[in-house]
Amino acid sequence: KQEVTQIPAALSVPEGENLVLNCSFTDSAIYNLQWFRQDPGKGLTSLLLIQSSQREQTSGRLNASLDKSSGRSTLYIAASQPGDSATYLCAVNYNQGGKLIFGQGTELSVKP
Amino acid sequence: GAGVSQSPSNKVTEKGKDVELRCDPISGHTALYWYRQRLGQGLEFLIYFQGNSAPDKSGLPSDRFSAERTGESVSTLTIQRTQQEDSAVYLCASSLEVSGRYNEQFFGPGTRLTVL
Numbered sequence: 001k002q003e004v005t006q007i008p009a010a011l012s013v014p015e016g017e018n019l020v021l022n023c024s025f026t027d028s029a030i031y032n033l034q035w036f037r038q039d040p041g042k043g044l045t046s047l048l049l050i051q052s053s054q055r056e057q058t059s060g061r062l063n064a065s066l067d068k069s070s071g072r073s074t075l076y077i078a079a080s081q082p083g084d085s086a087t088y089l090c091a092v093n094y095n096q097g098g099k100l101i102f103g104q105g106t107e108l109s110v111k112p
Numbered sequence: 113g114a115g116v117s118q119s120p121s122n123k124v125t126e127k128g129k130d131v132e133l134r135c136d137p138i139s140g141h142t143a144l145y146w147y148r149q150r151l152g153q154g155l156e157f158l159i160y161f162q163g164n165s166a167p168d169k170s171g172l173p174s175d176r177f178s179a180e181r182t183g184e185s186v187s188t189l190t191i192q193r194t195q196q197e198d199s200a201v202y203l204c205a206s207s208l209e210v211s212g213r214y215n216e217q218f219f220g221p222g223t224r225l226t227v228l
Contacts, residue, residue: 034216043116043203044219089155098143098209099157099168100217 002027004092006103013080014111021075021106023090028068031095035064035075037086038105044089047075080110114138116220118204124226125194133189133223137206144187145207145217146179150200158202161187162209194227201225 003026013019023033032051036044048057048064050073056065063076077084087107091100117136125131137144146158157171161181172178176194181187191198201224205217 036219043221044205046216046218049216091155098162098207098217099145099160099171100147100155101157102147102155104154 002092002094002101004090004101004103006088006090006106008106009104010107010109012109012111015080015082017080017110018076018078019080019108021077021088021090021108023073023075023103025071025073025092025101027094028071029094030068031093033064033066033073033093034091034100035062035073036089036091038089039086047088077108080108082110082112084108085110116204116206116218118202118220118223120223121221122224122226124228126228127196128193130190130192131194131225133191133202133225135187135189135204135206135220137185137187137204138218140184141206141208141218142184143207143209144181145205146187146189147203147205148200149203149222150197155203158189191225194225196227199225199227 005024007022030052034049035047038044050057050066061078066073087105089105090103119134142163144161147155149155159179160168176192179189201222203222205219207215207217
């Protein structure tokens with residue numbers, strides 16, 4: 001069964017810290033992997049998309065890495081800010097009609 | 113440009129009633145997806161449309177759920193005889209898919225459905 005797991009489920013850090021969110025997937029034959037953030041009561045905002053042939057993607061203070069062989073992706077957030085507080089979701093595309101399989105998310109709280 | 117839009121933003125209905133949820137994808141996006149997010153649970157795939165191909169309905173939880181899409185534009189998700197377990201946020205996403213390459217999916221704000 002193709003499953004996506006995110007650890008930790010919740011994380012609280014002081015402002016300014018660098019942090020890492022983890023995502024693992026059981027089947028390494030992925031097509032691509034996408035990281036999203038979800039604010040309370042809102043939809044999902046796409047952060048980064050990594051194709052299976054890529055090792056990492058960067059956007060501003062965000063860096064996502066992909067290691068297919070170990071079934072892992074990490075999202076690194078540098079110099080965290082209170083505005084980064086949200087739930088971060090990892091989703092894997094196994095090239096099965098393009099549907100995404102989501103993890104349960106990591107709820108991040110950045111304290112000022 | 114405009115993102116994915118969904119309507120209504122909130123819907124409260126009584127058990128047994130039918131509901132229709134609407135999604136307007138990003139203009140030019142060929143693929144459209146519906147997902148469901150129940151309280152405290154992860155997102156579940158429901159259905160996928162791509163161009164003129166037959167939709168992938170593998171995620172629909174029961175035959176009370178159906179969806180249609182007009183060409184490469186609006187889609188409606190219909191839930192018949194709603195049950196309390198249908199209460200969830202229904203999210204729509206679209207992406208530009210070319211030659212079978214699946215690209216970044218962009219999500220709408222969702223419709224929060226509450227079945228009393």
